[in-house]
């Protein structure tokens with residue numbers, strides 16, 4: 001079957017090891033099943049995988065891709081929850097120390113078919129297209145958990161989103177603004193700032209700009225490039241929710257400011273299957289749709305990776321299969 005995969009990794013030149021070609025179809029055992037993939041969305045995670053982050057050589061070759069929407073063996077339209085917990089794990093699967101995302105231990109979704117645990121399937125409502133549904137399991141679920149579960153943000157608060165046009169950042173902006181939160185963003189170009197305003201941001205600033213007033217919470221995925229600004233922008237008692245570090249680890253950590261202003265720094269990773277179901281309900285109930293920049297056939301996946309690597313994304317890139 002056609003798949004997007006890597007047989008080696010390269011920390012400096014990730015696109016060198018990106019391969020589009022034939023891979024054996026998956027076999028499902030025990031309580032797993034196979035899905036015919038209709039759409040799968042690109043995440044920064046896929047670039048990290050090509051760089052070898054979280055993907056040691058002994059797991060290669062590996063099909064990339066965390067997210068998918070497709071059709072199960074009974075003909076049902078489904079969304080694939082990407083967090084694979086240990087079979088015996090009973091609680092919040094994001095807290096299972098042995099959890100993995102599809103494409104870390106098990107073959108990923110950038111293929112015509114993918115094997116997943118049955119319990120990881122969520123019904124796809126007819127109101128969402130396969131492409132829209134494929135945006136939810138990683139970027140949108142991460143944003144949902146950052147805002148509403150880990151950040152405990154409520155209507156009327158002001159939230160600063162660092163970065164505006166990436167997958168998680170656009171999800172934060174759309175979900176937050178539709179939930180009655182005043183969303184401020186930073187972005188690296190005027191064009192990106194305009195895009196953020198168009199999808200619901202209340203104000204958009206240049207990176208590092210002084211915000212008009214300190215905010216209740218900051219949503220941080222950029223890391224080193226924005227960390228100091230994030231800490232500086234929080235009001236006393238405010239919360240920084242962190243789910244990524246695209247530009248690297250933060251130095252220095254601004255420890256004095258964190259304890260003196262009694263700030264909370266909260267980590268957040270993906271979300272649970274139950275949260276994915278609630279996110280789907282929120283999208284359907286409020287007619288919210290993911291911001292998709294481009295939908296392209298799987299065979300042309302390299303174009304999507306090139307856009308993400310260049311930092312020129314405006315929302316999600318979706319690959320279509322089958």
Ligand SMILES: NC(=O)c1ccc[n+]([C@@H]2O[C@H](COP(=O)([O-])OP(=O)(O)OC[C@H]3O[C@@H](n4cnc5c(N)ncnc54)[C@H](OP(=O)(O)O)[C@@H]3O)[C@@H](O)[C@H]2O)c1
Pocket residue numbers: 042043044045048138139142162163164165166167168169186187188189192207221222225226243244245246247268269270308311313
């Ligand atoms: N913990 C988790 O469960 C989880 C889940 C999803 C993602 N993540 C992580 O979150 C990060 C974002 O993922 P994604 O899929 O949304 O990536 P993406 O679509 O490639 O978006 C990248 C984002 O980073 C911003 N950015 C990049 N370089 C920057 C710089 N030098 N200065 C300021 N902003 C910069 C961009 O802002 P502009 O608008 O200015 O371009 C954009 O919003 C990744 O590191 C990913 O691994 C973690």
